[in-house]
Amino acid sequence: MTDLHARLAAIVGAANLLTDPHDLAPAVTDMRGRYTGLPLAMALPASRDEVTALVTLCAAEGIAIVPQGGNTSTCGAATPDTSGRQLIIGLRRMQRVRHIDAANLSITVDAGCTLAQVQQAAASVGRLFPLSLASEGSCQIGGNLSTNAGGLAVLRYGTMRELTLGLEVVLPDGTLLDALSALRKDTTGLDVKQLFIGAEGQLGLITGATLKLFALPTAYSTALLAVDSAEAAIAALNALQARFGDRLTTFEMISEPCQRISERHKPGCMPFFAPWALLVELSDGGEPAALQASFEQWLGGQDFHDGVLAQSETERASLWQLREDISDMQKREGPSIKHDIGVPSSAIPAFLASCGAALDAAFPGVRIVAFGHAGDGNLHYNISYTRPGNAELFTDEDAVNAIVYEHVYRYRGTLAAEHGIGQLKAHWLSQYKDPVALAIMRGIKQQLDPHSIMNPGRWL
Ligand SMILES: Cc1cc2nc3c(=O)[nH]c(=O)nc-3n(C[C@H](O)[C@H](O)[C@H](O)COP(=O)(O)OP(=O)(O)OC[C@H]3O[C@@H](n4cnc5c(N)ncnc54)[C@H](O)[C@@H]3O)c2cc1C
Numbered sequence: 001m002t003d004l005h006a007r008l009a010a011i012v013g014a015a016n017l018l019t020d021p022h023d024l025a026p027a028v029t030d031m032r033g034r035y036t037g038l039p040l041a042m043a044l045p046a047s048r049d050e051v052t053a054l055v056t057l058c059a060a061e062g063i064a065i066v067p068q069g070g071n072t073s074t075c076g077a078a079t080p081d082t083s084g085r086q087l088i089i090g091l092r093r094m095q096r097v098r099h100i101d102a103a104n105l106s107i108t109v110d111a112g113c114t115l116a117q118v119q120q121a122a123a124s125v126g127r128l129f130p131l132s133l134a135s136e137g138s139c140q141i142g143g144n145l146s147t148n149a150g151g152l153a154v155l156r157y158g159t160m161r162e163l164t165l166g167l168e169v170v171l172p173d174g175t176l177l178d179a180l181s182a183l184r185k186d187t188t189g190l191d192v193k194q195l196f197i198g199a200e201g202q203l204g205l206i207t208g209a210t211l212k213l214f215a216l217p218t219a220y221s222t223a224l225l226a227v228d229s230a231e232a233a234i235a236a237l238n239a240l241q242a243r244f245g246d247r248l249t250t251f252e253m254i255s256e257p258c259q260r261i262s263e264r265h266k267p268g269c270m271p272f273f274a275p276w277a278l279l280v281e282l283s284d285g286g287e288p289a290a291l292q293a294s295f296e297q298w299l300g301g302q303d304f305h306d307g308v309l310a311q312s313e314t315e316r317a318s319l320w321q322l323r324e325d326i327s328d329m330q331k332r333e334g335p336s337i338k339h340d341i342g343v344p345s346s347a348i349p350a351f352l353a354s355c356g357a358a359l360d361a362a363f364p365g366v367r368i369v370a371f372g373h374a375g376d377g378n379l380h381y382n383i384s385y386t387r388p389g390n391a392e393l394f395t396d397e398d399a400v401n402a403i404v405y406e407h408v409y410r411y412r413g414t415l416a417a418e419h420g421i422g423q424l425k426a427h428w429l430s431q432y433k434d435p436v437a438l439a440i441m442r443g444i445k446q447q448l449d450p451h452s453i454m455n456p457g458r459w460l
Pocket residue numbers: 031066067068069070071072073074077078091111132133134135138139140141142143144145146147148149150151152199200201202204205206207327418419420455
């Protein structure tokens with residue numbers, strides 16, 4: 001053990017400074033297995049003070065820090081480089097619910113809490129923390145904040161940015177920023193906590209957060225509906241919004257290739273096939289039967305050519321299972337080039353038509369598997385070939401991405417609406433992000449982290 005290791009161990013305790021390759025293994029490779037690093041060590045602090053001491057020591061010694069939460073990033077945002085000079089700091093020993101103020105609809109937690117822990121803590125006092133992702137059992141609040149995570153209920157409740165009232169952050173020089181406000185209005189100048197949301201750990205290490213809670217819905221009504229075109233899907237979205245307002249909680253589009261893949265690997269899971277299946281969920285307070293009746297009545301006046309309205313909690317769960325299984329089912333068919341793009345939802349039909357035609361022309365036999373949170377314009381747009389194998393797929397990755405992003409930006413969209421930039425998309429960001437916005441971001445990085453201690457080698 002070097003002198004530096006000994007000083008790090010003195011802060012967190014020897015048992016909480018991981019150096020053995022076996023102990024480090026889950027932290028050094030990213031979720032998709034695309035990046036593997038070689039860190040100096042991984043430190044597991046138990047408190048804000050230990051984080052502060054670690055960061056102060058690293059700043060003095062010029063050691064870079066890679067903050068890591070649940071390591072569920074799909075773009076290599078939390079993987080260290082191979083220099084052996086970067087310290088991973090993981091917060092899994094910081095999982096305290098510090099305070100719940102049910103009357104103020106707020107909760108203050110350590111940033112190492114998993115998303116599921118926060119949802120459960122909120123439910124225990126009859127409140128809802130609405131962020132919901134398939135990785136919620138392992139991703140942490142610090143990671144959710146740093147990627148501005150969204151998910152299945154963004155349409156109604158917004159992304160992590162909209163769900164955050166206050167933050168506590170250890171800055172790259174070890175200074176503690178205490179912005180743990182539980183206020184909904186504060187006009188005392190700039191809202192500095194916003195800098196750290198979506199920063200992918202490049203401006204500071206988040207140790208605590210105060211988050212918004214909501215009334216826990218008592219009624220859900222959930223349907224899977226068939227439509228013939230993306231235009232019909234967006235028309236249905238608008239009609240639902242007009243009729244149900246913010247009771248429309250989820251609006252997901254599932255393309256036919258996606259439906260066929262699911263059925264192939266889980267026979268009997270699809271109640272129908274259609275150019276697009278829409279997973280629609282309404283939620284509300286009050287009597288479940290009342291919400292179900294008004295959804296049923298509305299559906300009666302529409303001309304969906306097929307559909308299923310869940311009649312029980314079990315049926316509702318199986319519709320959700322269908323949606324949640326998609327990524328796993330697709331994985332069974334081999335690798336794909338994944339995108340988490342976003343365009344205004346009104347532009348989804350035009351984007352799908354023009355980008356699909358361009359990909360078809362450039363890569364005959366291409367298979368586009370599109371699905372996702374269309375209510376907020378965010379689509380998973382995954383590309384593979386229909387022929388078996390796919391071995392050569394990744395040699396075409398840059399060319400595929402160039403076509404997809406050209407079409408995304410034609411509709412003033414974004415190349416990352418959900419999973420962030422990480423290592424995977426860093427070079428694309430400098431091509432597509434407004435240069436003035438990039439210059440402002442880099443200026444902030446220079447101001448807060450002049451020696452580039454925090455998660456270096458990413459996009460800032
Ligand atoms: C199956 C699956 C489904 C997913 N679904 C969605 C989805 O629906 N919506 C969505 O938005 N995302 C989704 N994601 C990706 C998503 O980014 C993450 O699951 C989650 O937000 C990342 O949290 P994490 O704790 O795992 O962070 P990590 O992967 O550990 O880190 C992500 C980034 O945050 C930084 N970071 C982590 N903790 C801190 C901290 N305390 N302080 C400062 N920086 C920190 C890291 O340095 C890194 O840059 C999904 C991922 C998977 C695997």
